[in-house]
Amino acid sequence: MLFSKRKVKGYATDTGGTTSHTAIISRALRVPAVVGMKTISKNVSTGDFVIINGFDGEVIINPQEKTISRYRLKREEFIHHESRLIETINLPCETLDKKSVEISANIEFIEEVEFLVNCGHCGIGLYRTEHLFMSKGDYPSEAEQIEEYMHIANVTFPKNVTLRTFDLGGDKVLPTSVKEINPNLGWRGIRISLDRTDIFKIQLRAMLLSSVKKNIKVMFPMISSLDEVRKAKEILNEVKTELNNQGAVFDNDIKTGIMVEIPSAFVLADDLAKEVGFFSVGTNDLTQYMLAVDRGNELISGMYQQLHPAIIRALKAIVSSAHSNNITVSICGEMASIPIAVPLLVGLGFDELSVNPGIFPEIKQIVRNINYADSKKLSEQVQTISTESELIKVLDKFLSEKVKDKLI
Template identity: 55%
Template sequence: MSQETIYQGIPASPGISYSRVYRYQKSDIIIDDGELHEREISLELEEFDKAIERSLKELKKIFEISKERIGNDDSMIFDAQIEILNDQYFINKIRERIQIEKRTAGYIFHDEIQTLGKIFFNSTDEYFRQRFSDIEDVKNRVIRNMKSDKLVSKVEENSIIVAHELTPADTILFSRRKVQGYVTDVGGTTSHAAIISRALRVPAVTGIKNFSFQIKTGEFIILDGFEGLVITNPTGETLERYEQKLSEVKNYENTLLKFIDLPSETLDGKTVSLTVNIEFDEEIDFVTKYGHCDIGLYRTEHLFLEAGDFPSEKYQYDEYSHIANVVYPKTVTIRTYDIGGDKLLPGSQREANPFLGWRGIRLCLDKEIVFREQLRAILMASTLRNIRIMFPMISSLLEFRRAKEILDEVKRELDENEISYDTEIKVGIMVEVPSVYFIASELAKEVDFFSIGTNDLIQYLIAVDRGNEKVADLFDSFHPAVIRFIKKIIDIAHENKIPVSLCGEMASDPKATVLLTGLGIDEMSVVPYEYPEIKSLIRNTNFNSAEKLAEEILNCNNAVSIRQKLTYQYESTRIDKSKNNIGLTGESTQINIS
């Protein structure tokens, strides 16, 4: 029997799981040329139709984006691709061949598109010869769309996914198979895939170099998302120890539930609002299960990540209305699309520096039609007067003013059509770009609130890629510059009599709770599963003591000292010690390759 081996990675999403592995590989397109049984034909046709429909949606969206950015003439290549997939003679011929020849849709489609491609390639007309690459693009797009659903359907429920890398879309797709965990070779704690894992309460470990090349589908592993450990070939003793640890964690979580409905205030009566970050329906269930609480950040990117396309105005209106009704009379802060970075627009080209490129409010201002649709949907859903709007990635006063100008124009359109909305709706910004530090006073005079987004702020402030495991140790919420930045923004907000919240992953770190309280933050918006513990820490904290701790931390000049002080404070403030590290002893090999 192989020896138990412990791999040390980066803890990306807390929790413990043990299950069989599904090894996920993104590979070049491979055509399945197998034969079909009679009973499989109808399902194959259905999958083919879905792939064509999805490909058409993607191409139409790319066509619209392309027209906006490069003009009608240069965008016609995408229109030509759309025409191919809209050719019913061509599509029906493929469907007929699938039924007659009983071969896979991928094989038949590939064969037909290759025949079409040869006609273009051998044409005497230069224009048609140049269209050969368009044929290849269509082929690859449709076959990839056929493979994506099949790939996910192969994953057995309750598997642990092991991959070189996972995109946010991958994470969402696999979540539908009730996976028990994620392990990746690359990535960091604040990549969007890691954030989604935490949102869905799926344990995850990242940054175990080449682990996906050493493991096979079907192998049994233990995943410790608290400590960033993955254990292969675990002994019975180790498994028993982790079963006990899992039981302790569940007991601890149950103990914290008594704080759910209690006021979020310190021992000496200082109120610190506690809200939640929401992206998925599973998280919305938390709001109704554990009592109503405000939603400090509602991310809207999942609406297009799940569909591979921007949703319609009607679809958005239904979503926003639903969540406003669920939390009423509490409030929900809806962040407009924060697309870009690791959340790629369908069909868009990967940028050399995506986190510094076409993303957030920049993309929305460029794609004004999409932006207006979203703002209109939000406004129409605001009739209960419990919605706030927040713009991401603001780096200048002019950006905010232009976004606000578009919002005001949409309001006037609704007025003209006598459509109701909250005329006093609050509008704020994410503070996540360092330039805001120097113009915060001017911005504070024009916005209704600030919300500090530490995930992007830290990577911009310290110049460290939040998704790169090679520099993961440099991505530190407790860097002195980060803490002093936060304090400065809080002070400016209060000088201008506007509230300020913190909605990044730092807010969900229990070790940061007392510090943020002492810095004077008005609100912390946290991932739902951390809500009970963060509230317990606030209620077990004396505000005057927290202020003194914050002053001490502001005078520290390095993150190591700060982390030591905050860890000590956390251990003395929390109500239970059951989350301590699990001790692994006995015959095992420790591998640290993060």
């Protein structure tokens, strides 16, 4: 689904979940949405007056006037709350005991960049380049990519922008007419890039030629083995050699990293950390693959638990592997945008939280109202918890006691 914030006031769908592609985009653009309602399309007719309450997952069709008045008041209160939060965007992003935490933005479309002004001109922790393919229906040319990447780098400068190489397949459009029985376990991410080295080289050339300001980082998705990383780096070095021979100007020391989102990458984290300059944990797919739960399958949607204890323990191990090898580690999955999870992620030691632009001010305000020491104790406490429901209670209690009463 592609839409413009200027044309859409809100939406409700029969299918989908909170981590679906469409839901993620709606949150980034601050478009009210309720997904997975099963029969909403049958119950709403053209001309109906509809209230979409994205906070509580409610859709009210043709409400009474008193209900409309109540929700208009709630909307005004929310707008006021947001304006108060935005007042803090240029303040340091650090905990009460002065622990710095980088907060950056997940960006899907070039149009979203305009919302970075509400994030204090933060960096971009994840730029999903595959939208160039999805909007065109074919691989973009080198010139088209350079134009976009340079624009993003210029807008973000002096902050960094992490460009993820094409992550097609799975729940995204696949560049082939072949139907896969299980696309989530099929031809996707880095696998496509390594098979189509001609396309991969064009993208890497574009990224390198856009890196003159030295604020671009390159990230490879869906890494499952050391061989994939080494092959990707080998191809990158080939492109560098070609550009150097042509006398091109680019960042020869450009940083490369990987998405940690497959169980094998988590198990091999210590080895992988020796090969790259940074990790970025994609909790959406990591959760899906570790729990063997299709996040788009409504029959088992309740089993897709982002705060499952197994995931939390995996995150601790990933951070430990990164830091023991002197590389940074960020988290760019939806978990980073869940308010109750933020103190835990800070306590686990993540160097960077890459979040939806729409929730950036709130996440920053949470960080500014917690102590790192308390968060570290919290992260140690939850390692002994065995169920998600119990873990959520602990996280919610921490947020209520330490943060909510301090939010401006």
